Amino acid sequence: MHIQIISVGKLKEKYLVQGIAEYVKRLGPYARITLTEVPDEKAPEVLSAAEERQVVAREGERILSHVKDDAHVVALAIGGELWSSEELAAHIDKLGTYGTSHVVFVIGGSLGLSDAVLKRADKKLSFGRLTYPHQLMRLVLVEQIYRAMRINRGEPYHK
Numbered sequence: 035m036h037i038q039i040i041s042v043g044k045l046k047e048k049y050l051v052q053g054i055a056e057y058v059k060r061l062g063p064y065a066r067i068t069l070t071e072v073p074d075e076k077a078p079e080v081l082s083a084a085e086e087r088q089v090v091a092r093e094g095e096r097i098l099s100h101v102k103d104d105a106h107v108v109a110l111a112i113g114g115e116l117w118s119s120e121e122l123a124a125h126i127d128k129l130g131t132y133g134t135s136h137v138v139f140v141i142g143g144s145l146g147l148s149d150a151v152l153k154r155a156d157k158k159l160s161f162g163r164l165t166y167p168h169q170l171m172r173l174v175l176v177e178q179i180y181r182a183m184r185i186n187r188g189e190p191y192h193k
């Protein structure tokens with residue numbers, strides 16, 4: 035299975051770069067993982083609501099330009115469905131069983147995801163009602179994908 039993670043902005047923090055690289059390495063035997071970073075829209079700190087919508091829409095267009103038509107898209111959204119790790123594992127397993135070979139996880143930028151991206155998403159997944167910084171979210175997500183793969187293979191991992 036090809037798992038692609040699309041996120042907004044260049045990852046800068048060294049500890050996040052290293053943590054993500056570690057989980058991508060661990061995921062090697064389970065799936066092909068690709069990380070796609072789209073540029074964030076440069077904007078002043080203070081924006082009107084209309085300007086914020088424009089920023090999010092532009093970032094959304096960049097995200098969607100990397101989404102293939104046949105890909106199954108899971109958008110990370112605070113208001114999305116709440117799944118356990120086992121439910122995420124079961125979802126990925128089911129996709130593989132029914133022949134989906136390309137799964138895309140999408141993480142928004144600091145202002146979130148556009149309506150167009152949310153509309154394209156096949157699933158909206160919430161990691162709870164807390165707001166995570168978008169760069170940290172990438173590390174949390176790769177760990178959960180790794181956990182899901184271990185669950186699906188029946189392999190031991192931290193409870």
Ligand SMILES: C[S@@+](CC[C@H](N)C(=O)[O-])C[C@H]1O[C@@H](n2cnc3c(N)ncnc32)[C@H](O)[C@@H]1O
Pocket residue numbers: 109110111112113140141142143144145146147159160161162163164165166167168171
């Ligand atoms: C800083 S958050 C954006 C906050 C923005 N106000 C919103 O409501 O989407 C950046 C991105 O990280 C992801 N994210 C942050 N917290 C999340 C959570 N609890 N569950 C799922 N995704 C989350 C989402 O993809 C979000 O677009």
